[in-house]
Amino acid sequence: MREVAEDYVEVVLDLVQQIPPGRATTYGVIAEAAKESTGRGSARTVGTVMARYGGGVPWWRVVTASGAAADRVAGRAIELLRAEGVPLTSHDPPRVDLAEAGWEPWEDEPQM
Known part of the structure; x- marks a missing residue:
């Protein structure tokens, strides 16, 4: 795997x-x-x-564009999302x- 710059890691984790x-x-x-x-x-770098x-x-609040949890953590992620009351689809597995x-980071910004 490629190295990710420390400043990018900090920005992603903050978001x-x-x-x-x-x-x-x-x-x-x-x-x-x-x-x-x-x-x-x-998106791939964010996944890394x-x-x-x-x-x-x-x-667990970060998912794929289809709403699916990442495969390697899907079971635990769905548990945590359900516990928070996140709306899920009826797909199998749920999304x-x-x-x-x-949620989008800019949705809380004041409108001009």
Whole structure:
């Protein structure tokens, strides 16, 4: 695996820390927000950051674009999402209903 710059790791983890309980977002949304301040990154890089360094933040609130939890942690992630009351689909395995529970870092910014 490639090395990820420390400043990028910090930005990603800070963004994930901001996701409120009961909500979720995607690797792509986190990547887009991180790119605004660092000028680099991708959903895949966010996945790498989460796999290596995400244990101290609410990692289960970050899912794929389809709302699915990452395969290697899916069981535990779904448990934690259910415990927070995150709306899930009836797929097997369940996915986050991003239309209802999706969160974006810029949604709390004041509108001009």
